[in-house]
Amino acid sequence: MSDQGHTPQWRHDDPPVFGTWRRWYAVVVAELIVIMIAAYLLTEAYR
Amino acid sequence: MSWIDWTVLLLTLGTLVSWGIWKGRGSRDVRGFLLADRGMPWYAVALSIMATQASAITFTSTPGQAYADGLRFVQYYFGLPIAMVILCVTVVPLFHRLGVYTAYEFLENRFDLKTRTLTSLMFLLQRGLGAGMTIYAPSLLLSVLMGWDIRWTSAGIGGAIILIMATGGVKAVNWADVQLFAVIMFGMMVAFVATFMALPDDITVSEAFSVAGVAGRMNAIDLTFDLEDRYTLWSGLIGGLFIALAYFGTDQSQVQRYLTGASVTQSRLGLLFNGMAKVPMQFFILLIGVMVFVVYQFERPPVFFNPVEVERVRSGEFREMFESAEASFAQAHEGQQRAYREYLEAERAGDADAAVDAAILIEQWKTAKSSARESATAAIVRTNPKADPSDTNYVFLTFVLNYLPVGLIGLLFACVFAASLTSSSGELSALATASIVDFYRRHWRPEASDREVLKASRWFMAGWGLYAIFFSQYAVRLGSLIEAVNIIGSLFYGTLLGIFLLAFFVKWVGGTAVFWSAFVGEAAVFACFFWTDISWLWYNVIGCGAVVASAVVIQVFLPRPNEVQ
Numbered sequence: 001m002s003d004q005g006h007t008p009q010w011r012h013d014d015p016p017v018f019g020t021w022r023r024w025y026a027v028v029v030a031e032l033i034v035i036m037i038a039a040y041l042l043t044e045a046y047r
Numbered sequence: 048m049s050w051i052d053w054t055v056l057l058l059t060l061g062t063l064v065s066w067g068i069w070k071g072r073g074s075r076d077v078r079g080f081l082l083a084d085r086g087m088p089w090y091a092v093a094l095s096i097m098a099t100q101a102s103a104i105t106f107t108s109t110p111g112q113a114y115a116d117g118l119r120f121v122q123y124y125f126g127l128p129i130a131m132v133i134l135c136v137t138v139v140p141l142f143h144r145l146g147v148y149t150a151y152e153f154l155e156n157r158f159d160l161k162t163r164t165l166t167s168l169m170f171l172l173q174r175g176l177g178a179g180m181t182i183y184a185p186s187l188l189l190s191v192l193m194g195w196d197i198r199w200t201s202a203g204i205g206g207a208i209i210l211i212m213a214t215g216g217v218k219a220v221n222w223a224d225v226q227l228f229a230v231i232m233f234g235m236m237v238a239f240v241a242t243f244m245a246l247p248d249d250i251t252v253s254e255a256f257s258v259a260g261v262a263g264r265m266n267a268i269d270l271t272f273d274l275e276d277r278y279t280l281w282s283g284l285i286g287g288l289f290i291a292l293a294y295f296g297t298d299q300s301q302v303q304r305y306l307t308g309a310s311v312t313q314s315r316l317g318l319l320f321n322g323m324a325k326v327p328m329q330f331f332i333l334l335i336g337v338m339v340f341v342v343y344q345f346e347r348p349p350v351f352f353n354p355v356e357v358e359r360v361r362s363g364e365f366r367e368m369f370e371s372a373e374a375s376f377a378q379a380h381e382g383q384q385r386a387y388r389e390y391l392e393a394e395r396a397g398d399a400d401a402a403v404d405a406a407i408l409i410e411q412w413k414t415a416k417s418s419a420r421e422s423a424t425a426a427i428v429r430t431n432p433k434a435d436p437s438d439t440n441y442v443f444l445t446f447v448l449n450y451l452p453v454g455l456i457g458l459l460f461a462c463v464f465a466a467s468l469t470s471s472s473g474e475l476s477a478l479a480t481a482s483i484v485d486f487y488r489r490h491w492r493p494e495a496s497d498r499e500v501l502k503a504s505r506w507f508m509a510g511w512g513l514y515a516i517f518f519s520q521y522a523v524r525l526g527s528l529i530e531a532v533n534i535i536g537s538l539f540y541g542t543l544l545g546i547f548l549l550a551f552f553v554k555w556v557g558g559t560a561v562f563w564s565a566f567v568g569e570a571a572v573f574a575c576f577f578w579t580d581i582s583w584l585w586y587n588v589i590g591c592g593a594v595v596a597s598a599v600v601i602q603v604f605l606p607r608p609n610e611v612q
Contacts (some may be wrong), residue, residue, distance in 0.1 A: 006221075021315070024135075025136075025319075027130065027323070028132055031326075032128040032129070032322075036268070039118075040268040041268055042267055042269045043539070045260075045265075046259065046265035
């Protein structure tokens with residue numbers, strides 16, 4: 001059954017180019033947080 | 048537009064189209080035609096994903112959106128990077144491992160044929176409407192530029208897209224995307240610089256932001272929680288996450304982009320790059336709109352930005368009403384401009400009280416301008432009851448025509464048309480793929496040879512192209528196209544996402560429960576659409592929640608899937 005996709009298994013069998021996938025994901029989320037903070041400061045500065 | 052602009056426009060478009068067709072000439076079998084032989088490097092996947100979204104609608108309508116409503120639309124994109132991470136962990140490796148052509152093939156393995164067919168049909172329905180609006184945007188621009196009938200311009204643009212698709216397939220779209228995207232971004236940067244050049248000499252960049260701020264256009268973050276407020280941090284993070292998960296995880300037009308990745312790694316990197324670049328890119332495009340707004344606080348804008356409708360009202364019976372509104376608008380604009388200068392003077396002198404007084408004056412003149420605009424719009428609608436009362440989509444076009452140097456105007460319009468070609472062909476390609484794999488080969492001609500399927504693919508692309516051209520004729524009166532296209536998507540995405548979530552995470556729910564829950568989800572979303580003021584971003588959450596909840600309840604009354612087997 002699982003081979004047909006009934007119970008998907010999340011695998012990380014392809015190595016990332018640099019570092020680990022977790023590090024990549026953390027970078028994406030961290031960038032979002034920085035942008036949100038910057039946008040908030042911009043909003044407050046010109047309110 | 049001058050002959051130089053026309054030459055630049057035609058040369059740019061001609062080169063891109065021929066190059067795309069030449070690059071795609073090797074696609075002969077179905078796998079190569081539809082999935083580009085799964086050989087795309089990550090940067091091609093990433094740029095292709097971004098360029099597919101960066102449609103003509105984005106580039107014509109997004110600056111206009113910021114002009115009218117400020118930066119707050121950027122919050123809509125905050126859920127996207129999180130969605131990219133979730134999809135990289137879950138969907139990408141799964142789809143690659145299963146070797147599927149469409150996201151909906153997976154649903155038949157997991158549930159049954161009827162669920163797959165229904166889901167694919169929902170995709171075809173909403174994406175077909177979306178493709179119509181994608182074609183409508185540049186057709187409208189061409190119609191305004193040339194004064195031609197919209198029916199002819201949309202037929203021309205639709206025909207060009209069909210030609211590219213029928214001769215090249217996905218390879219032509221993907222590889223042309225990369226070049227187009229570079230041209231588009233260059234064009235937007237030129238427009239950004241042009242906004243600063245168009246500011247009065249005595250206004251600094253910081254003062255320009257102050258003007259935007261006092262006019263309420265620097266509203267990038269809104270922390271209030273209100274379901275009826277369209278764009279807040281919460282609707283962006285939560286609703287935006289759901290819509291991005293649905294769009295990139297279940298919409299074939301996007302899934303097909305990263306299925307062309309050479310490996311899981313290439314697809315993942317493509318999506319993550321999109322996650323990192325999308326928000327800054329949209330912020331930048333919205334900022335251009337805000338700067339255009341500031342320019343038009345010092346340079347008098349037209350009272351209504353759609354020149355075709357203005358021309359019509361001037362030669363109609365409501366001419367006097369329109370011209371009177373125009374005069375009031377001009378007077379209010381002069382007053383508001385003086386108030387802005389008083390505000391800036393007060394800021395420079397550090398006089399807070401004078402700044403507050405000036406800000407109150409600015410608000411009063413703004414009300415006077417709005418009232419004059421309403422009167423002008425009323426004259427336009429009385430002259431032509433079919434006219435769109437919103438002119439948001441024409442703001443950026445008007446700015447480009449009036450403020451950019453000769454030659455660059457042609458280049459930017461080439462960007463708009465190129466963006467339209469790439470996103471429309473991406474959409475048509477996805478529509479054809481879903482039609483072939485989920486209907487033609489599954490229901491009608493299972494024994495069809497690759498040659499027959501390839502031929503049918505081309506026919507489906509042409510058919511969907513015609514459907515899109517047909518719908519584009521009716522895509523009037525929708526206001527801001529960037530909002531309209533997302534609202535149409537949101538009517539279906541919540542349900543689609545709910546179905547896929549059930550497929551991935553709730554093993555004990557079977558096809559029949561999911562099939563009927565899809566109707567419950569759609570009923571919930573359409574009820575919100577017709578009878579409530581809930582912001583469209585929340586439709587994705589509501590639809591998804593209704594599908595998951597109702598499927599679980601329905602399944603309780605049905606035999607478990609493994610018991611049936």
